[in-house]
Amino acid sequence: MIFWEIFKMAANALRINRMRTILTLLGVIIGVSSVITIISALDGLEQSIRAELEFLGPSTFIVAKMGIIRSDEDFFEALKRKPLKYEYVKAIEEGCDKCVKVAASSSAFDTEIKYRNNKLRNVQVRGSEYNIIDIIDFELGQGRFFTAEEDLTRRHVVFIGTTIQDELFPGVDPIGKSLKINNVKYEVIGIAKKKGSSFNDDADRVVFVPYHTFVKQFGHPRGRMSIFVKANSVEDVPDAMDQVRNVLRARRHVAYEKKDDFGIVTADAVMAVLNDITKFLRMGLVGVSSIALIVGGIIIMNIMMVSVTERTREIGIRKSIGARQKDILMQFLYESLIQSLGGGAIGIAIGVILGKILISLMNFDMTPSVSAIIVGLTISTGVGLFFGIYPAMKAAKMQPVKALSYE
Amino acid sequence: MSLIETKDIWKTYDMGKIQVHALRGISIEINKGDYIAIMGPSGSGKSTLMNLVGCLDTPSKGEYYFTGNRVSQMEEDELATIRNKEIGFVFQTFNLMPRATAFHNVELPLIYNGSSKEDRDEKTRKALAAVDLTDRMMHRPNELSGGQRQRVAIARALVNEPSLILADEPTGNLDTKTGLEIMQLFSRLHKEGNTIIIVTHERDVATYADRILFIRDGQIESDELVSTNEKKINGTII
Ligand SMILES: Nc1ncnc2c1ncn2[C@@H]1O[C@H](COP(=O)(O)OP(=O)(O)O)[C@@H](O)[C@H]1O
Ligand SMILES: [Mg+2]
Numbered sequence: 185m186i187f188w189e190i191f192k193m194a195a196n197a198l199r200i201n202r203m204r205t206i207l208t209l210l211g212v213i214i215g216v217s218s219v220i221t222i223i224s225a226l227d228g229l230e231q232s233i234r235a236e237l238e239f240l241g242p243s244t245f246i247v248a249k250m251g252i253i254r255s256d257e258d259f260f261e262a263l264k265r266k267p268l269k270y271e272y273v274k275a276i277e278e279g280c281d282k283c284v285k286v287a288a289s290s291s292a293f294d295t296e297i298k299y300r301n302n303k304l305r306n307v308q309v310r311g312s313e314y315n316i317i318d319i320i321d322f323e324l325g326q327g328r329f330f331t332a333e334e335d336l337t338r339r340h341v342v343f344i345g346t347t348i349q350d351e352l353f354p355g356v357d358p359i360g361k362s363l364k365i366n367n368v369k370y371e372v373i374g375i376a377k378k379k380g381s382s383f384n385d386d387a388d389r390v391v392f393v394p395y396h397t398f399v400k401q402f403g404h405p406r407g408r409m410s411i412f413v414k415a416n417s418v419e420d421v422p423d424a425m426d427q428v429r430n431v432l433r434a435r436r437h438v439a440y441e442k443k444d445d446f447g448i449v450t451a452d453a454v455m456a457v458l459n460d461i462t463k464f465l466r467m468g469l470v471g472v473s474s475i476a477l478i479v480g481g482i483i484i485m486n487i488m489m490v491s492v493t494e495r496t497r498e499i500g501i502r503k504s505i506g507a508r509q510k511d512i513l514m515q516f517l518y519e520s521l522i523q524s525l526g527g528g529a530i531g532i533a534i535g536v537i538l539g540k541i542l543i544s545l546m547n548f549d550m551t552p553s554v555s556a557i558i559v560g561l562t563i564s565t566g567v568g569l570f571f572g573i574y575p576a577m578k579a580a581k582m583q584p585v586k587a588l589s590y591e
Numbered sequence: 592m593s594l595i596e597t598k599d600i601w602k603t604y605d606m607g608k609i610q611v612h613a614l615r616g617i618s619i620e621i622n623k624g625d626y627i628a629i630m631g632p633s634g635s636g637k638s639t640l641m642n643l644v645g646c647l648d649t650p651s652k653g654e655y656y657f658t659g660n661r662v663s664q665m666e667e668d669e670l671a672t673i674r675n676k677e678i679g680f681v682f683q684t685f686n687l688m689p690r691a692t693a694f695h696n697v698e699l700p701l702i703y704n705g706s707s708k709e710d711r712d713e714k715t716r717k718a719l720a721a722v723d724l725t726d727r728m729m730h731r732p733n734e735l736s737g738g739q740r741q742r743v744a745i746a747r748a749l750v751n752e753p754s755l756i757l758a759d760e761p762t763g764n765l766d767t768k769t770g771l772e773i774m775q776l777f778s779r780l781h782k783e784g785n786t787i788i789i790v791t792h793e794r795d796v797a798t799y800a801d802r803i804l805f806i807r808d809g810q811i812e813s814d815e816l817v818s819t820n821e822k823k824i825n826g827t828i829i
Contacts, residue, residue, distance in 0.1 A: 186705045200690050501686045504647060505700040505747065506675020508668045584647045584674075588686065 190511060194518035197495075204487055205523060211483030212527025212564060213534065218473040220535025220560045221542065226462050226469070227553040228543035240451045242418045244319055247272075247428060248410040251447010252457055265445045268409050270395075272435060273313070276413065279431035282424035285414040287313040288395050292402050297391065299352045299363040307348065308390040309365060311398020312412075319414045322392075327359045327374030335394035342370040345388035346378040365391070368401055421450070477563060480527070481571035484520050488575035492516065499579050500587030513580035520572025521565065528564025532557055592659055594754060594786055595621040595644060600653030600663070602639050602809075613639040615809040616653070621788065623754070626781045628797035629790045631806035637790045638759055640806065644788065645678050645757045646670045658754065675704050679748025681758035685740045687732045693719065693743045694728045700751050718746040722776060738769035745776060749785075756780065758789045762796055774799045774823075799823050 198205045240246070250262045276286045289312040297304045310316075317329045330341050342363065349358050358372045370393065379387040393401075415424035425448055432438075432446055492499070499512060536556060602614040613636045621627060629637050642648045643655060646662055649670070655663040657673060665673075674680070687696050697718050701711040719725055722742040732740050741761060748756055758777065762770030778799055781787050789800060797803050798821050805812040 186702065189702045196690075497686075498688060501688060502699070502703075503671065504645075504674060504680050504686065506671050506703045506751075508671045508703070510668075511703055585642050588647070588682075 186511070187514065190514050191518050194515050195522060197491075197515075198519055198522060201491065204491060208484050208487045208520075208523045209527040209530065211480040211487075212524050212567065213480075213531040215473070215477035215480030215567070216528045216531025216560050216564050217534040217538065218476045219470060219563065220532050220556050221538040222469040222473055223466070223559055224536050224539030224553055224556045225542045226466050227556065228539060230458065230462055241319075241321060241414070242451070243415045243421055244451075245413055245415070245421065245425060246410050246449040247276075247413060247432065248447050248449060251449055252453050254457070262447070266436065268411060268446065269435075270409070272432060273411055275431050275435055276411065276428055280413075280424055280427035282416050282420040282427055283413050284416055285315050285319050285412075287316045287319055287412045288409055289313070289316055289412055290395065290398060290402075290409040292398075292408075295366055297348065297352065297363055297365055298367075299358075299361065302352045302354075304348065304351055304389075309398070309402075310390060310392050311395045311402070312392055313395045316392070316412060319412045322379065323377040325375045325377040327372070329374055329392070330394050335396050338397045338400050339394060340368065340370045340397060341373045341394065343374040343376065343392040344372055345376050345390040347388040348391055349375050365393070366401070425450075477567060481567040484524060484567065485571040485575060488516065488520055488572060489578070491519075492575045492579045495579075496582065496587050496590035499582050500584055500590065503582070503584040504588060509580040512582075513576045516576035516579045517569070517572050520576070521568040524564045524568025524572070525561070528560055528567075531564070532560035535560065593620045594623045594625075594658060595619070596656040597644070597650075598654040598656075600643060600650040600655055602636070602643065602648070603651040612809055614643070614650070617806075617809070617811060619804065619811065619814075621786070623786055624781075624784065625786055625788075625802065626777075626800045627788045628800035628803045629788065629806060630792055630794070630797050630803055631812070632792070635806045636809040637806055639809075641757055641759045641788070641790055644755075645680050646673045647680070672704075675700055676751055677754045679745075679751070679753040679756045681741070681744050681748050681756065681761045683760040683763040685732070685737075685744045685764070687740060687743055687747075689732055692729050692731055693724060693735065693746075696732075696743055697746045697750050700747060704751070714750050715746075718750040719743075721749060721780075722746045736769070737765050738772055741765060741769075741773055742776065745773075745780075749780070754786060756785055756787045758787070760790050760792075762791065762793075770796065778823075795823075 247268065249265050249267055270288055273286050273288050276283060280286075289310060291308055291310045293306055293308055295305070295307050295309050297307050297309075314330055314332045314335050316322075317324065325346070327343075329343050330339070334341055342365070344352075344358060344363075352358070352363060353361065358375060360372065362369050362371050364370070376388065376390075413424065413428060415421045428448070429444060433444065436445055438445055502512060539556070597617055597619050599616045599618050600614060601612065601616060604611040604613060617636075617640060629640065631637050639648075643650055646657070646665075647670075649655075649665070650663055653663065654661060657677065662670070662673065688699070691699075694715055698711050698715045701714060706714070716725070716728075719728055722745050724739060724742055724746065727735060727739060727743075730739075732743070735743065741764075745756075745761075748758075756777075761777075762773055765773060774796060777787055777789065787800070789796070791797050798817050800817060801822075802814070802816050804814050
């Protein structure tokens with residue numbers, strides 16, 4: 185009852201001192217919105233990369249020479265490894281009964297693709313076996329993907345991403361046309377469905393050529409070849425990975441006590457690394473924006489101090505008619521809490537919007553995260569209490585007679 | 592038992608190098624139903640005494656009993672409760688909340704003791720009616736005359752039906768005619784059974800009371816009863 189009445193007094197005081205309230209709100213809004221912008225942008229980044237990795241699918245993994253590198257030592261050790269060999273594909277197919285699809289794939293980036301006068305540089309050229317299209321999340325848009333037959337006979341056929349279509353063949357149907365990859369002629373036989381692009385990386389800026397054709401043109405891509413494997417089902421992934429490891433360790437004569445001399449990459453493992461990176465970013469950036477919050481808090485404290493001083497007489501009157509210390513304390517604490525929570529709510533809204541804009545600038549998308557809202561409300565309550573308590577105590581501890589005679 | 596009893600109270604302000612003794616050993620006794628005026632030159636310690644009696648402050652030395660309870664050693668929050676329930680203070684400068692309506696100003700002491708909304712409404716209206724301000728209830732202080740403001744302050748002092756009403760130069764900021772009206776109001780409140788102490792330096796005002804205490808240099812100089820032929824009731828000499 186009395187709390188509600190005191191709360192109303194606090195709200196009323198804020199309404200009356202409108203300019204001061206707006207200033208305080210601004211301080212909190214700037215602090216909270218900068219923290220929330222960063223948190224939601226990082227959340228969005230993570231969401232998007234997670235989505236991006238889903239092209240691997242939950243039942244897919246990649247066998248590669250390097251795998252996921254977590255340290256310098258890993259890196260130098262991995263550099264010394266022997267490259268993967270094409271015959272492992274057959275070995276895996278035979279030795280892994282939990283694997284349904286296995287495909288060798290390799291890629292080159294130092295490329296130039298031409299159609300008539302149009303030219304594109306540094307396009308990802310992926311040399312893959314015919315069944316890669318069943319493993320990765322790239323769907324057929326028009327035409328067809330190449331066949332096993334075309335791969336083995338090293339035919340010069342190419343399957344292109346939509347960015348290649350748009351930039352190399354504006355207004356032209358590419359199917360049946362020939363383009364040149366590093367001056368070697370290929371016939372376009374199919375176009376992928378658009379996948380959408382992401383952070384610094386256009387997933388549709390890619391062409392697929394048959395694996396053996398690729399090897400013929402680019403030479404044996406030492407160390408670059410990786411093997412894409414699709415397991416029977418999600419539950420079978422661990423078993424499939426064990427079987428693949430056994431096959432490769434036997435093939436590569438890895439001694440019993442030695443570690444694998446090859447890597448296996450799953451979406452989960454990439455996510456783990458990504459989490460490490462964003463955790464680090466999060467700490468750094470949240471540190472920076474906490475400074476903004478502290479500034480907001482100091483603004484609250486200063487304005488509340490001014491307010492307490494200006495309202496000394498009011499405090500004296502309240503005390504003279506029987507307000508206890510805690511009544512005065514609550515009133516001023518409510519004032520700073522209303523402001524910090526109000527500013528916090530606005531700051532969260534602004535932060536989520538700014539975060540979304542930031543993320544879309546990086547060609548990602550996001551949904552507002554619950555964690556940002558919880559964090560925002562928690563810190564603004566904390567700031568309100570922490571920076572509001574001192575002015576409120578000062579008000580509560582005033583001597584009635586002195587306060588009443590304040591001019 | 593007397594309502595108020597002070598035993599040799601001192602109030603000393605420590606001003607660094609020098610000590611100012613605003614009160615030097617005041618012993619008074621006031622009973623329920625008394626109407627007392629305190630007079631004395633400026634700086635003699637009248638307000639200091641009122642603040643102590645009104646539990647706004649505590650003495651540096653000596654004992655103060657209010658309704659038999661020893662107030663001189665009480666904590667700030669106990670004093671606040673006494674101020675809220677037992678004492679109604681009226682100031683020279685009115686000390687109203689400038690942004691609040693007359694109604695809210697009068698209601699405020701009731702809010703601090705946790706009275707219910709219905710209770711507050713009823714008592715506030717009653718107090719405003721007692722000072723004849725029912726029709727100005729929703730006005731803010733700056734929309735009221737000086738006399739009306741002081742009547743709001745008196746209503747606020749009355750609203751908790753206190754044992755004691757203290758008024759420190761209540762007519763000091765008012766013209767003679769309005770001052771007279773306020774004094775008539777106090778006389779009426781006294782007749783209705785209230786105990787009143789009023790500070791003034793005008794003899795004409797003081798003679799509304801039954802007894803006058805003279806203070807000089809923080810000490811009681813004299814304590815006299817107002818003679819019947821000087822006594823004023825409702826502005827007329829009886
Ligand atoms: N807070 C204070 N600090 C120092 N001296 C004070 C304070 N309050 C009052 N005094 C001094 O105490 C004396 C009595 O003051 P006061 O009670 O206000 O007198 P009066 O009300 O009779 O005019 C004066 O000399 C005044 O200067
Ligand atoms: Mg005075």
